[in-house]
Amino acid sequence: xxxxDRVSQVFRTSGRQDHLALSEISLxxxxxxxxxxxxxxxxxxxxxxxxxxxxxNPTQGVAKMKGKAIAGPGPDRGPVFQEFALFPWKSVxxxxxxxxxxxxxxxxxxxxxxxxxxxxxxLKGFEHFYPKxxxxxxxxxxxxxxxxAYHPAVLLMDEPFGALDAHTRTRLQNDLLNIWERDRKxxxxxxxxVDEAVFLSDKVVVMTRSPGRIKAIVDxxxxxxxxxxxxxxxxxxxxxxxxxxRMIDDTSEDGLRP
Amino acid sequence: MMLVRTLGARLAPLxxxxxxxxxxxxxxxxxxxxxxxxxxxxxRAIPSILGDKESLINILASLRRMAVGFSLxxxxxxxxxxxxxxxxxxxxxxxxLLMVTYPVPKAALMPIIMLWLGVGExxxxxxxxxxxxxxxxxxxxxxxxAVEEKMLWSGAAMGLSAAQRMxxxxxxxxxxxxLTGCRTGLVLALITMVTSEMIARQSGAGNILFNALxxxxxxxxxxxIIIIGAMGIGLDAMxxxxxxxxxxxxxxxxxxxxxxx
Numbered sequence: 001x002x003x004x005d006r007v008s009q010v011f012r013t014s015g016r017q018d019h020l021a022l023s024e025i026s027l028x029x030x031x032x033x034x035x036x037x038x039x040x041x042x043x044x045x046x047x048x049x050x051x052x053x054x055x056x057n058p059t060q061g062v063a064k065m066k067g068k069a070i071a072g073p074g075p076d077r078g079p080v081f082q083e084f085a086l087f088p089w090k091s092v093x094x095x096x097x098x099x100x101x102x103x104x105x106x107x108x109x110x111x112x113x114x115x116x117x118x119x120x121x122x123l124k125g126f127e128h129f130y131p132k133x134x135x136x137x138x139x140x141x142x143x144x145x146x147x148x149a150y151h152p153a154v155l156l157m158d159e160p161f162g163a164l165d166a167h168t169r170t171r172l173q174n175d176l177l178n179i180w181e182r183d184r185k186x187x188x189x190x191x192x193x194v195d196e197a198v199f200l201s202d203k204v205v206v207m208t209r210s211p212g213r214i215k216a217i218v219d220x221x222x223x224x225x226x227x228x229x230x231x232x233x234x235x236x237x238x239x240x241x242x243x244x245x246r247m248i249d250d251t252s253e254d255g256l257r258p
Numbered sequence: 259m260m261l262v263r264t265l266g267a268r269l270a271p272l273x274x275x276x277x278x279x280x281x282x283x284x285x286x287x288x289x290x291x292x293x294x295x296x297x298x299x300x301x302r303a304i305p306s307i308l309g310d311k312e313s314l315i316n317i318l319a320s321l322r323r324m325a326v327g328f329s330l331x332x333x334x335x336x337x338x339x340x341x342x343x344x345x346x347x348x349x350x351x352x353x354x355l356l357m358v359t360y361p362v363p364k365a366a367l368m369p370i371i372m373l374w375l376g377v378g379e380x381x382x383x384x385x386x387x388x389x390x391x392x393x394x395x396x397x398x399x400x401x402x403x404a405v406e407e408k409m410l411w412s413g414a415a416m417g418l419s420a421a422q423r424m425x426x427x428x429x430x431x432x433x434x435x436x437l438t439g440c441r442t443g444l445v446l447a448l449i450t451m452v453t454s455e456m457i458a459r460q461s462g463a464g465n466i467l468f469n470a471l472x473x474x475x476x477x478x479x480x481x482x483i484i485i486i487g488a489m490g491i492g493l494d495a496m497x498x499x500x501x502x503x504x505x506x507x508x509x510x511x512x513x514x515x516x517x518x519x
Contacts, residue, residue: 055411073414085408089430089507099416130507150416 327386343402397439
């Protein structure tokens with residue numbers, strides 16, 4: 001279980017006054033839940049994810065994992081970034097093996113496990129390619145496999161499909177769901193796409209425009225396993241999307257008025 | 259067609275050299291002065307220099323000094339540059355120091371260094387060290403600064419400590435940039451080597467060159483220039499081979515190699 005308790009984040013900006021990115025966020029994430037954080041850009045949703053990852057220290061409040069305050073990054077929380085952040089000097093296999101090897105797994109065992117993961121994300125045959133030789137979608141598949149390889153209890157996904165074209169994005173969403181429905185890790189998923197959040201999640205946390213506050217938490221009661229074609233026709237799915245879009249419109253309006 | 263093209267690409271540098279020698283030869287014949295001997299005469303003087311034991315020892319001594327100066331400079335500059343790139347405190351401490359020393363020709367420091375350390379090996383190695391350090395520090399600094407934060411976060415999540423991230427993420431990620439600096443440093447090592455031997459004449463390739471100049475042996479002067487130039491080209495080609503092998507993962511698909519390798 002992850003508990004976020006009245007977390008606020010202030011960033012020092014050069015010249016101008018300090019910027020309040022997150023204001024008094026409290027949120028509990030149950031084990032095995034797929035939770036999306038949804039909001040307009042600049043609402044601090046990625047910052048919240050970085051705080052759970054231990055990459056950023058909150059200015060106020062505390063984030064806890066299994067009852068213990070998060071003090072820094074650790075292999076129990078595996079990030080997947082929009083920028084992929086693969087190691088360009090390592091092959092696909094080398095990237096995926098990196099975590100297990102760092103955790104002290106034997107080379108042969110790490111390789112066997114990594115090959116299985118690479119196959120699972122659909123990249124069999126690309127083991128010895130370098131990142132620069134892969135498309136964006138393939139890079140993100142490698143990044144996912146690399147993070148799954150060290151068995152984090154929580155996946156922290158920071159707009160992972162944000163840089164991909166619509167078609168690739170859909171395929172990766174489907175594949176992520178298939179993988180997730182197998183072992184049900186806790187997932188914290190940051191996105192600005194309402195469809196994506198509703199399609200994937202058990203729970204959608206809607207945030208307001210800066211300073212980021214929680215506007216609403218919507219439970220998505222749609223059956224699993226979810227099939228995209230069925231879901232798009234499901235009136236319940238459509239209603240979730242429309243309702244949440246309306247909330248987002250309310251929160252972003254103020255920024256657009258002259 | 260493919261064969262002709264690859265053969266052409268292979269021979270191009272050679273043809274360029276021959277063209278240069280041709281122009282030299284023609285110009286020398288037209289000008290006809292003592293201080294500018296024809297290319298053929300200079301080339302004819304090369305075997306006698308390389309055949310002479312004394313000269314050979316001198317040239318090898320130069321190369322050894324260069325190797326020592328270059329290695330020491332790289333060993334110090336890469337860690338320093340990387341630390342500057344990742345720590346604002348380290349960068350703001352060393353940056354002004356480098357800014358001040360950057361435009362100073364390192365050979366101009368030679369008289370002062372000679373005053374302190376004499377005209378021996380240490381003074382010359384120190385000058386080479388100074389000449390090589392700056393480009394290597396600068397490029398290591400730039401390379402380390404450009405390393406993606408998220409890449410380091412990914413490493414941290416896998417359990418890499420700060421020191422491990424430096425050696426196992428920042429170093430390899432910055433390696434293409436570092437090696438660009440080393441390549442510039444290698445050529446600068448050759449230049450500072452020759453100039454240091456010009457100022458502190460005692461031994462070395464530069465010593466042979468400038469002694470010959472004093473005695474009006476112009477064919478030896480030009481022959482030495484060719485030898486030193488060839489050493490530069492050879493070292494650079496060797497280094498470029500090593501470099502492209504080490505950072506193949508970062509090379510774009512097509513490129514015109516800027517070297518003889």
